[in-house]
Amino acid sequence: TGNVSIDGRLVEINDCRNLLELIRLAGIELPTFCYHSELSIYGACRMCMVEVDGRGLTAACSTPPENGMVVHTNTARTRRLRRMIIELLLANHERECTSCERSGNCRLQQLAHQLGVTRVRFGGRDRRLPVDGSSPALVKNPNKCILCGDCVRMCKEIQGLGIWDFAFRGAKTQVTTAFDKPLAEVSCVNCGQCAAVCPTGALTVKPDVDRVWEAIYDPDKVVVVQVAPAVRVAIGEEFGLHPGEKATGQMVAALRRIGFDRVFDTLFTADMTTIEESLELLGRLDNGGRLPLFTSCCPAWVKYAEQFHAGLLENLSTCRSPQQMFGSLIKKHYARETGLESGKMVCVSVMPCTAKKFEAIRPEFVTAESPDVDIVLTTVELAKMIKEAGIVFNELEPQTFDNPLGMGSGAAVIYGASGGVMESVVRFVSFHLDGAGQGRVDFYPARGMQGIKEAELAIGGQTLKLAVVNGLGNAEKLIRRLEAGEIFYHAVEIMACPGGCLGGGGQPVPNDTTVRRERMKGIYSLDRAEQLHRPQDNVFVTRALERWFGGPANRNTHRDLHTHYYP
Ligand code: HC0
Numbered sequence: 001t002g003n004v005s006i007d008g009r010l011v012e013i014n015d016c017r018n019l020l021e022l023i024r025l026a027g028i029e030l031p032t033f034c035y036h037s038e039l040s041i042y043g044a045c046r047m048c049m050v051e052v053d054g055r056g057l058t059a060a061c062s063t064p065p066e067n068g069m070v071v072h073t074n075t076a077r078t079r080r081l082r083r084m085i086i087e088l089l090l091a092n093h094e095r096e097c098t099s100c101e102r103s104g105n106c107r108l109q110q111l112a113h114q115l116g117v118t119r120v121r122f123g124g125r126d127r128r129l130p131v132d133g134s135s136p137a138l139v140k141n142p143n144k145c146i147l148c149g150d151c152v153r154m155c156k157e158i159q160g161l162g163i164w165d166f167a168f169r170g171a172k173t174q175v176t177t178a179f180d181k182p183l184a185e186v187s188c189v190n191c192g193q194c195a196a197v198c199p200t201g202a203l204t205v206k207p208d209v210d211r212v213w214e215a216i217y218d219p220d221k222v223v224v225v226q227v228a229p230a231v232r233v234a235i236g237e238e239f240g241l242h243p244g245e246k247a248t249g250q251m252v253a254a255l256r257r258i259g260f261d262r263v264f265d266t267l268f269t270a271d272m273t274t275i276e277e278s279l280e281l282l283g284r285l286d287n288g289g290r291l292p293l294f295t296s297c298c299p300a301w302v303k304y305a306e307q308f309h310a311g312l313l314e315n316l317s318t319c320r321s322p323q324q325m326f327g328s329l330i331k332k333h334y335a336r337e338t339g340l341e342s343g344k345m346v347c348v349s350v351m352p353c354t355a356k357k358f359e360a361i362r363p364e365f366v367t368a369e370s371p372d373v374d375i376v377l378t379t380v381e382l383a384k385m386i387k388e389a390g391i392v393f394n395e396l397e398p399q400t401f402d403n404p405l406g407m408g409s410g411a412a413v414i415y416g417a418s419g420g421v422m423e424s425v426v427r428f429v430s431f432h433l434d435g436a437g438q439g440r441v442d443f444y445p446a447r448g449m450q451g452i453k454e455a456e457l458a459i460g461g462q463t464l465k466l467a468v469v470n471g472l473g474n475a476e477k478l479i480r481r482l483e484a485g486e487i488f489y490h491a492v493e494i495m496a497c498p499g500g501c502l503g504g505g506g507q508p509v510p511n512d513t514t515v516r517r518e519r520m521k522g523i524y525s526l527d528r529a530e531q532l533h534r535p536q537d538n539v540f541v542t543r544a545l546e547r548w549f550g551g552p553a554n555r556n557t558h559r560d561l562h563t564h565y566y567p
Pocket residue numbers: 227228229230231266267269270273297298321322323324351352353356415416417421500501502504
């Protein structure tokens with residue numbers, strides 16, 4: 001408690017952990033590269049240096065506020081220092097800004113502009129390091145790295161993986177993988193969280209926009225697109241809307257303008273997933289199958305389980321993710337029904353996620369002909385296409401998805417938030433076990449940003465123990481306790497990204513906790529606005545299951561909508 005004087009104004013400390021938080025609270029946007037509230041404090045970039053009376057220059061991020069401190073954020077010395085830091089970073093940076101993936105959205109570029117750096121007085125770098133494009137999800141360009149260590153701490157502290165670390169010394173220091181191996185050859189699960197915190201173009205999403213344009217320009221191709229739940233509450237951020245502000249209608253209109261032949265909704269197969277996965281859970285409960293049942297729609301989590309917990313693979317739901325169910329439906333059943341040749345169809349998906357790029361090329365989902373899902377774009381990539389086409393997003397008249405694969409319930413929308421898959425399953429299962437009309441719709445214990453959420457569901461004479469986890473570091477904690485026999489659950493939802501898909505590595509930046517909270521609110525308000533709230537009420541889905549498979553959870557759905565992850 002107490003006060004700190006910031007540029008002559010008294011500010012109450014309250015529960016601010018460091019001077020930087022306090023200064024920002026006081027309305028001064030002190031620049032930083034390496035500070036993220038959810039990560040540990042590294043204090044390497046020195047951009048947040050301030051002058052404190054009696055102490056001189058101090059890094060605000062690593063100084064706890066004390067009663068009576070007198071802080072100056074904008075003095076001749078701090079200004080000189082900040083500009084010097086930027087100049088030094090720029091001197092050592094590959095400055096091909098105009099053709100950089102992050103151009104217009106790069107923190108280094110922004111700060112150089114904001115601090116009025118118009119020339120660089122120091123010599124350039126002497127060597128160019130190779131770019132690593134081996135991963136299906138990310139590209140690493142070490143020549144653009146400013147050594148802030150954000151990716152290092154993100155992967156280690158939140159995801160518990162530690163793929164990145166500092167290597168070599170002095171001027172040769174680099175951030176790289178163990179033994180400097182290509183990213184595709186290490187245990188990276190493609191979650192993209194490291195790229196989401198990278199302030200520059202050193203870690204970027206593997207671009208697939210050109211492949212989509214090519215398909216659209218090809219008169220022989222029918223290009224079908226599906227859009228994931230979490231995209232609609234975030235894409236607006238690229239066009240000046242608030243995080244969480246729904247932009248479904250404009251997004252659909254933009255997709256049609258771009259030239260997609262069919263504009264469908266992943267919500268459709270999210271409902272289908274809930275039905276198949278709920279019946280799988282009920283089946284395991286009935287005949288003593290492997291428990292807990294883990295969700296398997298997050299491809300980063302699936303890869304994590306394959307690499308580190310092969311013994312748990314039998315516990316993973318055999319349901320394909322909604323993205324992959326969609327691909328299978330399109331290429332097989334929709335194609336047949338509409339008389340389109342599946343070889344002429346290009347199935348594109350728009351996801352908040354970078355790991356979905358990896359999932360789409362998994363051999364399980366690729367037949368001789370082609371992958372079920374041909375190309376995966378992130379939310380940001382779709383926004384790029386919209387901008388490239390010159391479409392004025394905010395002036396678009398909202399449109400609706402094509403049918404029949406454009407219809408989803410509120411239970412499908414919430415897939416985009418951590419806890420959503422579990423809540424959908426609860427909506428289905430409680431209806432099943434408790435009889436018609438009795439099913440509960442809102443299941444609050446599954447909601448929120450917390451890393452591990454636990455809940456009990458007393459239903460049909462039994463109590464189901466459930467857990468919802470986001471962040472792989474948290475998943476590891478839970479699995480350790482499970483394996484030690486300290487806890488037991490019937491079902492566990494795991495999503496790799498903090499907050500769930502809405503915090504995916506393909507979402508617009510900033511992609512921090514504050515923004516994620518807003519997107520989460522947006523997701524639940526979309527659910528409230530939907531007419532249907534339970535997957536089983538989506539007649540488009542139940543009819544499709546009937547027509548194409550002769551009902552849910554049978555040999556036919558297992559052939560086309562399920563898979564198996566082998567140890
Ligand atoms: Fe998700 Fe999905 S909910 S993983 O988070 O299950 O990416 O949004 O599309 O497939 O539906 C991501 C989001 C999806 C899938 C769905 C699931």
